[in-house]
Amino acid sequence: MQILRWIGFGAAAVAGLGLLFLGWVYAASEAHYRSFEPPPPFATAIPTDDASIAWGEHLAATRGCRGCHGADLEGEIMFGAVETPNLAALARSETPATLEAAIRHGIGRDGRALYSMPSYNFVHMSDAVVAALIAYLQQAPVSDAVPQGAFAPWHERLMNEWSVRLAIARGEDGTIPMYLDQVPALAQQDNADQRIARGEYLAMTSCNECHGFDLRSNAPWPGSAPDLIVVGAYSEADFTRLMRQGVPSSGAELEMMGPVARGRFVHWTDAEVADLYAYLSDMSRRAIEAETAP
Ligand code: HEC
Ligand code: HEC
Structure with missing residues (x-):
């Protein structure tokens, strides 16, 4: 009898400690998610003319919103666990300020920091660009398609959420707003060669999603795409082929860059490709x- 009592106490103590631990993980991660000040409300008027809406559609295509939010913006399941929202529906139910807080600042509509939305790639977008993007989303057809992608079983999603929370609670991982000031400021906007100024803007709002915050493969997580100084070894014709067909100068099939170029960068205008180059x-x-300077 005595022994059974002690086993009971032991089990209760272990369960209690487990709950305390989960409580700590939850509270510490939640504190991180809520630790970022929302930006001042976006005040730029959203245009309604056809030219702005068409520009917004071009922006959504070249910045890859559909790559993660679904071909019809209907939302998607990523990595078997994270759900991206239906953007056309969201643009109707939320204010432009709420959308802008997510796009440029990585803060969600519930005021919590976002974990996977690549706002570091959009932080340098100008007000006019963000407004055109929102103008397009507000009137893009709302698809009622079921989000693409297989839902992971509930226990896998739960494990995924709690492993992210644990890493955040232990300070080993963080949310998007934490990284935004690591994206270098634009430095070529006053360049006498305006192609270089425009190209910097394009690259720093599209290529740095994968090629590092500075396009030189520096990202706070492993597995960044290569340093874009490789473009120095490209002729303009080869670079244009990479953007248009996803085929690099070596002619190899690129597992990631190939489909990304064919999905997004085919939409660049000829002038944009020339500016990027x-x-x-x-x-x-x-x-x-700089490296070979004495
Ligand atoms: C690399 C994938 C990826 C790309 C590219 C992407 N998003 Fe997202 N987005 C996400 C994920 C994932 C979420 C869900 C929240 C989270 O987990 O970060 C999200 C959430 C959002 C939200 C809602 C935030 C909220 O909960 O209030 C908006 C608005 C949004 N994205 C807009 C855009 C727009 C506009 C573009 C294109 C310019 C875009 N996204 C491109 C992955 C992406
Ligand atoms: C969604 C991620 C992603 C985006 C966005 C992206 N790239 Fe890439 N890129 C990659 C990856 C990954 C590789 C390495 C090859 C592979 O695995 O596909 C690569 C490779 C390359 C290469 C090297 C090709 C070679 O010769 O081997 C160049 C050049 C390049 N990208 C240019 C660009 C430019 C320019 C942009 C912006 C307009 C861009 N990339 C945007 C992921 C991306």
């Missing part, structure tokens, strides 16, 4: 000069 080849020239 002007900026990236100049960036490469400057980087090599």
